Amino acid sequence: MTDKIKLKLVLCWHMHQPEYRDLQTGEFKLPWTYLHVIKDYVDMVAHLEAVPEAKAVVNFAPILLEQIEEYANQVNGYLHNDLSLTDPLLAALIAPSIPEDPEDRLKLVKDCMKANRDRQINRYPAFKKLIEMTEWLEQHYGSLGYVNAQFINDILVWYHLAWMGESVKLTDSRVKYLIEKGSGYSLRDRIEVVQIIGELLANVLRRYKALARKGQIELSVTPYAHPIIPLLLDLKTTHEAMPGAPLPEMEGYPGGEDRVRWHLEKGVETFKRFFGSKPKGCWPSEGSISEQTLKILSDFGFNWAASGGSVLNNSLKQPENKEPTGIHHPYKLKNTKIACFFRDDGLSDLIGFEYSKWHADDAVSDLIHHLENIAAHEPGNKVVSIIMDGENAWEYFPENGYHFLNALYCRLASHPAIELTTFSDCLKNKAVVKPLSKLVAGSWVYGSFSTWIGSTDKNRGWDMLGDVKCAFDKALQTNQLTDKQVQQAEFQLSVCEGSDWFWWFGDYNPGEAVSSFEKQFRLNLANLYRLLGEEPPAYLALSFTQGSGDPAMGGAMRPGIEH
DSSP states (O other): OOGGGSEEEEEEEEEOOOOOBOTTTOOBSOOHHHHHIIIIIHHHHHHHHHOTTOOEEEEEOHHHHHHHHHHHHHHHHHHHHOOOOSSHHHHHHTOSSOOSSHHHHHHHHHHTTOSOIIIIITTSHHHHHHHHHHHHHHHOGGGGGGOOHHHHHHHHHHHHHHTSOHHHHHHOHHHHHHHHHOSOOOHHHHHHHHHHHHHHHHHHHHHHHHHHHHTSEEEEEOOTTOOOHHHHHOGGGHHHHSTTOOOOSSSSOTTHHHHHHHHHHHHHHHHHHHHSSOOSEEOOGGGOBOHHHHHHHHHTTOSEEEEOHHHHHHHHTSTTOOSOOOSSSOEEETTOOOEEEEBOHHHHHIIIIIGGGSOHHHHHHHHHHHHHHHHHHSOSSOEEEEEEESSSSGGGSGGGGHHHHHHHHHHHHTOTTEEEEOHHHHHHTTOOOEEESOOOOBOTTTTSSTTTSSSHHHHHHHHHHHHHHHHHHHHHHTTOSOHHHHHHHHHHHHHHTOSHHHHHOSTTSOHHHHHHHHHHHHHHHHHHHHHTTOOOOGGGGSOOOOOOOOOGGGGSOOOSSOO
16 A cells, blocks of 8 residues: 555644743642643653654643743752742651641642542552542541651652553652652652652653654644634634623723734744744644634744634535535635644544543554444545643543553554545645635534633633733833833733633533633733833732632533534
8 A cells, every 4th residue: 555545633732821920929820830841741752752653743832832941950950959939839848847737748649649540549558548648637627637758758659659651650669669669758759859850841842852853743823822813813803603692891902913923933932942943833822713823824934724614614614615525534714724624523532531431452442443434425625623631631540651652653554545644745745735725713513612712701701811911001001010020011911811721611511621721811911011110900819700610620621522
């Protein structure tokens, strides 16, 4: 079988965490960036290193790259110069004593419960026992005074061992020893855990860069702080996929196009600093595109972008798009030079939401069976795009998806009828790019923007963001800030514009997640007002959204198609 008629398959993994720091104090409010590094980002690169014939696209949000660097620098500073760590969980891991206050003790042990019960906690009897004791302590608050240092030290070590990537557990003798030890961890043990974390943080991005240099992976970028570009450009694009959805009170986001260009310039500049080259492709945050978005990305010099399958399906129903074509092609919107690939939502969602419940070999066989069907029934030069969150799915799989990903890369790399490739290689090898006369704006989640706008709480968030942007514009017009203050305010504004805050607003999400993200959103806005020399509005002291839902996978991922 010749290469020409092989089915082209692009696996695109998107790595993204929002800015978790309080930019005024430098404190990390949530630990997810470094925890995903030691679990997911190191495993994902290890799987590719293990199968050199495999190819993939890996997308990084620039604000994540900077946080990884900050953590690496801090851990290095602690280990070599005894500098303090600004992540409370990491700092607790190496603290010589436990907190005096029972409230602080309870918070610390409760933070060590934030892991997948079946896959991360119950896997280790010693950790499971500590978690069960913590649950008892929650019910018997008065007993906290009797909790000794060893209990807290052990649960802190176990939490970090549970979050270690499978590739680390299989190859690092220190991690194996600590897992076997099981209890009675000393300060030396705890410092060793931080040393291991420091090594993983320091090397992870270099490993991706090395694979990119070899041509095994393509690295791509997202706008700097992960904003929803079409909404910054025009809030009314909401109505293209959701006619009649309620919108925020403000007419539009002030100066949105300038902000979009800022996020793109800053994103590319950050990417170049870490990886030494300019990215050819852009995964717009959450696959959110509109006609204006694609025009700007095209003008910016990107060769490709990508979005959700539902966006293409909505667009192909428009009378202007006469030629009935399918999802397994890139498209080019008229008056743009950029090719846009569209996610096969069905196949991507099987990995994200179903295969974690299957035996790894059966899951991979099922996926390959679907791909072989596409190859047989859709002859010609086809490109299948599987685009997925590269971090949140794996904690639902046994052993962090180790067996699934290993089998996936091995079997696809040696398959006679499927060729693993990248988006840039597809274009270089003259993949058929179909014309698109009209695009319906939307994202990879349901083909709409419903995850970020259109409900009372989400719209309120937009109006709060609009208020602070007006204050920002006024401060710039009156020249009341120094150059350094303008720079700080621009950075703080970009964080406020990130998509993640809006993702979590709404009662269908879990209460604790909604609370922590909306608190951080209000803190970010308040910090920006203070940078501008203004007193934050009183409403920023009050919570404006609560959650009581129990969505699939904890709400950190959503399927591409609404069920």
